[in-house]
Amino acid sequence: MSNKLSPLSKAFLVLIFLILYAPIFFLVFYSFNSGGTMYDFKGFTMEWYRELFNDTRLLIIVLNTLVIALLSALIATIIGVIGAIGIRSFTSSKAKNTVLSLNNVLIVSPDVIIGASFLILFTMAGIKLGFYSVLLSHIAFSIPIVVLLVLPKLQEMSPTLIDAARDLGASRWDVLTKVVLPYILPGIFAGFFMALTYSLDDFAVTFFVTGNGFSTLSVEIYSLARRGISLNINALSTLLFVVTLLLVIVYYFITQRVRQTGMGGKR
């Protein structure tokens, strides 16, 4: 097989990239439109951005979204790491596979099912819909991905390391904090990062379990978009796109560095 791409193949790839990015740049472009519509570019303006920054309600929603994402990612990472260590300690592979299958249920379940079932759960448990129900749901659906990202690191770790630490007189707690956790740290970071993006990205589950008073960015965008075009959303998406790009760049360099120091498994 030739390793050179034919011009036709190149054209195909360019077309795919164009299609993937066109809608995003389309949004960014019209966020500067003074005409107020997503067609017919009248002139350059920063008005929509100004309006965005003066909208305190929206800023509170952004803050809510960030608080939920950070808190849920943090708690999910802690519980996920505990779970991964637990799964790893199983001796029978049957029990291990059962727990892993249960772990993966929420990853493969459609969002609608998760949202609907959590709605029933919170209603029956008497938890008021709002901040806490959203936080609990986000923690719940982020835990399995943390487990899946931490577990390979744990399995890659040689058990002799733990034996050696024990022989040298380390307590269980020392073994955990001084040997195991530092070793699986890249996995923990990856898990935290994924949990963060899961939470920031989620719409469907939040939509089900959020009450009237509480809203996250995704839910807010949905209700705005249902009302039609408003260039505030364009301005907002431009800012989100920039933030996403920054995150991707940071993530790329972290994984590159991890790979160079030989800590991360090659994927």
Add this chain to the structure above:
Amino acid sequence: MQNKLSKNIFFIPYVLWIALFVIAPILLILYYSFFDIEGNLSLVNYQKFFTPVYLKMTLSSFWYAFLITAISLLVAYPTALLLTKTKHKQLWLLLIIVPSWINLLLKAYAFIGIFGTYGVANGFLEVIGIGSQQILFTDFSFIFVSVYIFIPFMILPIFNALDELNPTLLDAANDLGASRWMTFRRVIFPLTLDGVKTGCQVVFIPALSLFMLTRLIAGNRVITLGTAIEQHFLVTQDWGMGSTIAVFLIIIMFLIMFVTGNRKQGV
């Protein structure tokens, strides 16, 4: 023994999570499916599900999900194949994934602008002489936007499978006189089938349940299983019927996972 006990206490949060947020929600969905809208125990929801109205909806939901998966695969496979031949393939792959990190609702919102009556798509149709058409709120727009959203998720597993493919196998096929098409059909495709299956799994199941796209892009013309569940839970408040549809969606989900089963379980 003392050790074992303290160890078990340590794992309580994770076990609690499995019990409360994985097992309990599924049981609650099942439980609620046996109640009619007045809260009486009955099988009326299941009877209703097997009436032509709901069966037709299930079938059409399947048909749409199938179309979306098939088109995504047709676009994603060549893209993944070509990507593996580029020079900085990891970087290109990252660029394919970036759009999937942009909030799904923003992308849907972009298409409201693009496909709108005065949008870019209609402008283009005017220029090439077809004339302006109703694009938004049609089956076409729904399928197009869904494929757009799912393509990165289809490319990723296929790319990974292709990337793991041993290049000496291709050389061997070449040396033994296989044509390029023959190599593809007999060597490359069978060996990357696992990636294709994973891709289909991660596209098909969400495609059955996306309700926000049907609301925003298809304007209630397309009703998927997800739309029906959302409708019953949040609009008509008929949780019993919503749960019944959810039960069938869960069954379908397990069937799909069984069919596309990845034998690489147990990580």
